[in-house]
Amino acid sequence: MKTCSAMSMESDAANDRHSVGEGSGGVSLLRPPRIFCLTMLSIVLWALIFYFISTMKGDLASLLLKPSAFSLQSFRFGRDRCVGRYIYMYDLPPRFNADLARECGKLAPGVDMCKHTPNDGFGPPLPPGDSLPEKGAYDTDQYMLELIYHARMRWYECLTADPSIAAAVYVPFYAGFDAALNLWRSNLSARDALPRDMAEWLVRRPEWRAMGGRDHFLVAGRGTWDFVRGEGGGWGSAFMTYPAVRNTTVLTIEASPWLGNDFGVPFPSHFHPSSDADVLRWQDRMRRLERRWLWGFAGGSRPDSKRTVRAQIIEQCGNSSSCTMFASATGFHNSPDGIMGLLESAEFCVEPCGDSYTRKSTFDAILAGCIPVFFHPISAYTQYTWHLPRDYRSYSVFIPQDDVAKRNASIEETLRKIPPAKVARMREEVILLIPRVMYRDPAANGVVLKDAFDVAVDAVIDRVAKRRRAAAEGREYQDSVDGQLSWKYDLLDHGQTDIGPHEFDPYI
Numbered sequence: 001m002k003t004c005s006a007m008s009m010e011s012d013a014a015n016d017r018h019s020v021g022e023g024s025g026g027v028s029l030l031r032p033p034r035i036f037c038l039t040m041l042s043i044v045l046w047a048l049i050f051y052f053i054s055t056m057k058g059d060l061a062s063l064l065l066k067p068s069a070f071s072l073q074s075f076r077f078g079r080d081r082c083v084g085r086y087i088y089m090y091d092l093p094p095r096f097n098a099d100l101a102r103e104c105g106k107l108a109p110g111v112d113m114c115k116h117t118p119n120d121g122f123g124p125p126l127p128p129g130d131s132l133p134e135k136g137a138y139d140t141d142q143y144m145l146e147l148i149y150h151a152r153m154r155w156y157e158c159l160t161a162d163p164s165i166a167a168a169v170y171v172p173f174y175a176g177f178d179a180a181l182n183l184w185r186s187n188l189s190a191r192d193a194l195p196r197d198m199a200e201w202l203v204r205r206p207e208w209r210a211m212g213g214r215d216h217f218l219v220a221g222r223g224t225w226d227f228v229r230g231e232g233g234g235w236g237s238a239f240m241t242y243p244a245v246r247n248t249t250v251l252t253i254e255a256s257p258w259l260g261n262d263f264g265v266p267f268p269s270h271f272h273p274s275s276d277a278d279v280l281r282w283q284d285r286m287r288r289l290e291r292r293w294l295w296g297f298a299g300g301s302r303p304d305s306k307r308t309v310r311a312q313i314i315e316q317c318g319n320s321s322s323c324t325m326f327a328s329a330t331g332f333h334n335s336p337d338g339i340m341g342l343l344e345s346a347e348f349c350v351e352p353c354g355d356s357y358t359r360k361s362t363f364d365a366i367l368a369g370c371i372p373v374f375f376h377p378i379s380a381y382t383q384y385t386w387h388l389p390r391d392y393r394s395y396s397v398f399i400p401q402d403d404v405a406k407r408n409a410s411i412e413e414t415l416r417k418i419p420p421a422k423v424a425r426m427r428e429e430v431i432l433l434i435p436r437v438m439y440r441d442p443a444a445n446g447v448v449l450k451d452a453f454d455v456a457v458d459a460v461i462d463r464v465a466k467r468r469r470a471a472a473e474g475r476e477y478q479d480s481v482d483g484q485l486s487w488k489y490d491l492l493d494h495g496q497t498d499i500g501p502h503e504f505d506p507y508i
Contacts, residue, residue: 082158088166100177121147129337145221176221195239213247223254257487264383267360286369294322296346343368
C-alpha cells in the first residue's frame with residue numbers, strides 16, 4: 001500500500017494525468033491533495049493521543065490533564081480568565097499557621113478541638129441522618145474558618161506565584177487559633193508576641209511595600225473583639241490595632257460596626273457540597289419540606305446575660321402551641337442533625353444575640369430554608385453586607401430587642417401578621433441565598449454557583465482595585481472610617497458616597 005506522500009509524488013511525476021487505463025473504459029481518479037493528507041495524518045495523531053490517555057492509569061492521566069494551580073489553567077483561546085482575579089498567597093513560616101493548628105488540643109479549656117481540624121477544617125464526616133445529606137455533611141466547628149479559607153485558597157483556580165500580577169495578596173495567618181491559645185494569659189506581652197511577630201514579618205516583605213499592605217487580606221476565625229485590645233489591657237490580643245494590619249482587609253465571623261477594615265463573613269455550617277448538583281438538590285428539598293411549626297428556637301437561655309432576650313423567647317415559645325425548641329427536642333443540643341431537623345421543621349427561626357451579636361445558627365437556619373428573625377441589626381444587617389441582601393425585609397423579620405424585653409411584644413403575633421404569599425416569597429429568597437452562605441468542598445470541580453468563599457474573595461478584589469485606582473490618582477480610597485459612623489458606610493448603595501440618618505440609628 002502506498003502512503004499519501006508516495007501517491008502525491010507519483011501524481012506530480014505524471015504530468016497532470018487525470019485517468020488511468022485505456023480508452024474510454026479507464027477509471028477516472030482524483031489526485032488526493034496535500035491538505036487531505038495532512039488532515040488525515042492529524043486525525044490519526046490525535047486519535048493515538050486520546051487512546052494513549054484513555055488507557056493510562058487514573059492517577060497518571062489525571063496528572064497530565066489536571067490544570068495548573070497557577071495561570072495556565074484559565075487560559076482559553078487566547079483569553080486569560082484570571083486577569084484581575086489572581087491571588088498571591090504567602091508561604092508563611094509554620095509558626096504562623098501549621099504549628100498553631102497542631103496545638104488544637106489547647107484551643108478550648110476542657111475541650112479537645114482536634115477532632116474538628118481534619119478535612120481542611122470541616123471536621124469529621126457525619127453519619128447519615130434524617131436532616132442532613134448523606135454526602136458532604138460534617139461536624140464543623142464555628143471557629144475553623146482559617147483552616148477552611150486556607151484550604152480553599154490552595155485550590156483557587158487563579159492562584160499565582162507572581163505577586164506583580166496579583167489582584168490581592170492573601171496572608172494565611174491563623175490569628176484566631178493564636179488568640180484562643182492565649183486569651184487567658186495575664187502577660188500581655190506574651191499574649192501579643194506572635195501577632196506582633198506577624199506584623200513585623202509582613203512589613204519587611206517587598207510584596208507588602210508595593211502598596212503598604214492595602215492589597216493584603218487575611219481571615220481571623222473569631223470575632224473582631226478578640227483582636228482589638230487597647231493599651232490599658234483587657235480582653236484579647238492587639239493584633240488588629242497595629243498600623244500595618246489596619247491597612248489590610250480582615251475577614252471575621254463577627255465584625256465591629258465601629259471599625260473600617262473588618263468585614264463579616266458567614267460562619268461555617270455543616271453541609272459542604274462538592275458540586276452544583278448537590279446544592280440544587282438540597283435547595284429543592286428545602287422547598288418541598290413540610291414545616292410543622294410556625295417558629296422555632298435552637299439555643300440556650302444565657303441566664304447571666306443582660307444583652308439578650310433569650311429568656312423571653314423561651315418563655316413565649318413554651319407558652320405557644322406553634323413553636324418548637326430544644327425543650328421539646330431533648331438531646332439535640334450537640335447533634336448537628338438534630339439541630340438542623342428542628343430548623344427545617346419551622347417557618348421562622350429566631351436568632352437572638354448570645355455571647356456576642358452574631359450566631360452560627362443564623363447560617364444553619366438559612367441552610368435549612370428557615371426565615372431568620374433578628375432582634376438587633378448588628379446580628380446580620382451591618383455584618384454580612386457582602387453575602388446578604390441590603391433589603392433585609394426580603395429574607396428576614398426584624399423585631400427590636402427592646403420591644404420584646406421591655407414592652408413584651410409577642411413574637412408569634414408579629415409573625416402571624418405576615419401574609420402567606422409574602423412568607424412564600426421570603427422563604428424562596430432564603431433558599432436562593434443558600435449557595436452564598438455555605439463553604440463547598442475545596443476539591444469541587446466544574447462549579448458555577450458562588451459560595452461564601454467566592455463572594456468574599458470577589459469583594460476583597462473589588463475593594464483592593466478601588467484602593468489601587470485611588471493610589472494611582474494620588475489619593476487614599478476611603479470606603480469606611482473608624483468610629484460611630486463606620487457601619488453606615490457598609491450600608492451605602494452602589495454609587496452613594498454620603499451618609500445620613502438611618503433607621504438603625506436607635507440601636508447602634
